[in-house]
Amino acid sequence: MIGAIIVLYHPKENLLSRLLNSLENQVNRIYIIDNTTINAINNYNTHFDSHKIFYKSLGKNHGIAKAQNEGINLALADGCEHVLLLDQDSYLSSDMVSELVNTEKKLKESGKKVAAIGPLFIDEKNGLAASAIRHSFMHVKKISANTNTTHPIEADYIISSGSLINATTLKEIGLMMEELFIDWVDIEWGLRAKNKGYSCFINPSTIMNHSIGDETVSVAGKSINLHNTIRNYYIVRNATYLLRKKHMGWNWRSTTLLKIPQYIVFYSLHDPKKLRSLYVLTKAFLHGLIGKTGPIPS
Numbered sequence: 001m002i003g004a005i006i007v008l009y010h011p012k013e014n015l016l017s018r019l020l021n022s023l024e025n026q027v028n029r030i031y032i033i034d035n036t037t038i039n040a041i042n043n044y045n046t047h048f049d050s051h052k053i054f055y056k057s058l059g060k061n062h063g064i065a066k067a068q069n070e071g072i073n074l075a076l077a078d079g080c081e082h083v084l085l086l087d088q089d090s091y092l093s094s095d096m097v098s099e100l101v102n103t104e105k106k107l108k109e110s111g112k113k114v115a116a117i118g119p120l121f122i123d124e125k126n127g128l129a130a131s132a133i134r135h136s137f138m139h140v141k142k143i144s145a146n147t148n149t150t151h152p153i154e155a156d157y158i159i160s161s162g163s164l165i166n167a168t169t170l171k172e173i174g175l176m177m178e179e180l181f182i183d184w185v186d187i188e189w190g191l192r193a194k195n196k197g198y199s200c201f202i203n204p205s206t207i208m209n210h211s212i213g214d215e216t217v218s219v220a221g222k223s224i225n226l227h228n229t230i231r232n233y234y235i236v237r238n239a240t241y242l243l244r245k246k247h248m249g250w251n252w253r254s255t256t257l258l259k260i261p262q263y264i265v266f267y268s269l270h271d272p273k274k275l276r277s278l279y280v281l282t283k284a285f286l287h288g289l290i291g292k293t294g295p296i297p298s
Helices: 013-023 064-077 096-109 167-173 185-195 229-242 246-269 274-290
Strands: 002-008 029-034 053-057 082-087 114-123 132-136 139-143 153-155 163-166 199-210 215-219 222-226
Touching (some): 002 064, 064 082, 082 096, 082 167, 096 114, 096 163, 114 185, 132 246, 163 167, 229 274, 246 274
Parallel strands (some): 002 029
Antiparallel strands (some): 114 163, 132 139, 153 199
8 A cells, every 4th residue: 555645835726736636546545744834725635535635734834854754654554555755746647656666676676675766857947857866975976867768776865756665664764854844854864774775766767747946047057956045044054964964974974065165155146135145044054063953943
């Protein structure tokens, strides 16, 4: 039995409907965990199988990690053998889930310890396919996916939306790190899994559309996603905070240590309120150093 977990935060109704339409016939249960202060959906269980959808409001924004864990615990309590993590603005291709399950089975039969397997996701803003990420000391290797092959690509971690995770694996690796609130949650979990001898995989023949960032800019021929100042705070703070975690590994920590100053400068330069951004991101860095986590201080 497969339980899909969708985390909501001020969702766009048309995108959520699109996701549910693409998902409903591919899983056994759908757990909608709402981080919005007020009920963000309007009687979706009247449009879909009411026995399949479970909705839970958290009353306020507790962060994506907390919401994912709420959904995971509900799915495990209901006896789901797999969970599928999803963002509200994702869109599944037909048969995506069954293809991921079959690929996971083949990987395990070949002796691989699979942490999570996900589709190749396409950024709807620019049409670009994501690369598989592998870290070495002070260097990040991006492996382009060949959609003409069915051979899975091993990565240090994969994006959470679209990730299929076995229940037994979750019990061995643990749940998401809630103190991060948002950002680096999937990366932390993937590297924690790697530290325990597991691997994450991308199935390049399985496609999922997804939206990343508020906008993109082109720098030296590379498309870079931009976010708002609050989101950038979490990116800088959590990256700094995770430097102290041994399970993140020296490869990730060495490259991230170099990137943090770049994040602060780059995001501030591309913010309409540059000085305010520089102040917020400097504070984020200091908060990460002293271990201050959770939601951004008001």
